[in-house]
Amino acid sequence: MTTPASAHPEPADTVSRIPLYVPEFAADPHRAYAEMRQRFGPYVPVDLDPSGVPATLVIGYYEAVRILNDPRTFPADPRAWQQSVRADCPILPMLEWRPNALRSAGDAHTRYRAATTASLAGIDQHALGSTVEHITARQIDRFRAAGRADVITEFAWPVAFQTLNHLLGCPAETGARVARGMAQIFEGGSDAAAGNHLLAQALLELVDLRRRHPGDDVTTRLLAHPARLDDTELIHQLVTLYGAGIEPQQNLIANTVLLLLADPRFAGDVLSGSLTVRDALDHTLASDPPMANYCLSYPTRTVTASEHVVLPAHQPVIISLAACNNDPAIAVPDRAGNRSHLAFSAGPHACPARTPAYLIAQSAIDVLLDVLPDLRLAPGTRPSWRPGPFHRALAALPVEFSPSAPALTPEGARP
Secondary structure: OOOOOOOOOOOOOOOOOEEOOOHHHHHOHHHHHHHHHHHHOOEEEEEOOOOOOEEEEEOOHHHHHHHHOOOOOOOOOOHHHHOOOOOOOOOHHHHOOOOOHHHOOHHHHHHHHHHHHHHHHOOOHHHHHHHHHHHHHHHHHOOHHHOEEEHHHHHHHHHHHHHHHHHHOOOHHHHHHHHHHHHHHHHOHHHHHHHHHHHHHHHHHHHHHHHHOOOOOHHHHHHHOOOOOOHHHHHHHHHHHHHHHOHHHHHHHHHHHHHHHHOHHHHHHHHHOOOOHHHHHHHHHHHOOOEOEEEEEOOOOOEEOOOOOEEOOOOOEEEEHHHHHOOOOOOOOOOOOOOOOOOOOOHHHOOOOHHHHHHHHHHHHHHHHHHOOOOEEOOOOOOEEEOOOOEOEEEEOEEEOOOOOOOOOOOOOOO
8 A cells, every 4th residue: 555755644633634625726636636645645634615624535546446345434424424514514515415325325325326227227328329419419500600619618518418408307497407506516605505405496396297297218217216216315316417417527528628629649639530539538537537536435433544544433535536547556658448447436336327428428529520620729728627626627618610500400400
């Protein structure tokens, strides 16, 4: 096991914790991870919020894999931790206990995960690919005549949002309120609690709609599952799906487009056919995953992690998916085609939507490059990143291309 550079580490109660929420961290997290590794080794004392939310960030790949595969010692249920957290803590809605697979342990986790995985398994992958292609083409038509666009607001977000609404059988108006609530939760701050309330109300409407009008969608399959989830449980399974399907999916698409346009290793090779968009997605997931720091657990007892590190009971342990993927102990120069990364987590809480997530991102980017073959970064573009302890999210990604007429009619058919 890797140990800290110092043989006499600073005591946990006196060490200066590294803030993960500041703009400086968002601007260059990989430099920060390298400095953390040099100073602390694989376990780093961090703060998740200005109000003071102490946690341990795991930046060692092997240490993370061990934790992710040990749910008895590191359960995902945060209820004991919540008792010591202020009710108005801005990031509480992001971390609080919910009756879903992501925030449960033991038999409850097994029950919730079975319902979710079975409902996702009913997705027709071929039909999903066609749906994403149509949604993407229609979205591109909204801006292709202008010759310029912002990849985040005009492409990645609406494609991810509309596709997820389709999969869950959610009407656009209800979905818009879900998206606003999720955005407020991800950003934290004073609006997080209001976002949590907005999200719950909108999802209750969706559950009621699909109970009255069943369809071929994930929500209907959740309702029909033998686990017999009640309304509160149904809402919180949907919280997990929306949480994973909008913000992280948007970031995966946008971060991969940035890689394709800015990194000479990919731009020419993808267009020439020697590399695929799937290769670029794998590189993004390994080097700059859309959820950089997540997969929280809460040790039920004090854990001696190494000779130098003790993890306090009921204090968050958060996995840095980005830092672990780039741990010098496992890093390789060429990440194309390498799918051993932790971007989808590992162990019993590994993301069950890995296949549709890949398909949605790849289909959307394939159509974008096909329709706008001369897509390029707008002159003077310097990527800026939104601060936050969890995501790796661009603030904007302006691009340019040759203007052209829309290819579809307003009804979505080709003229």
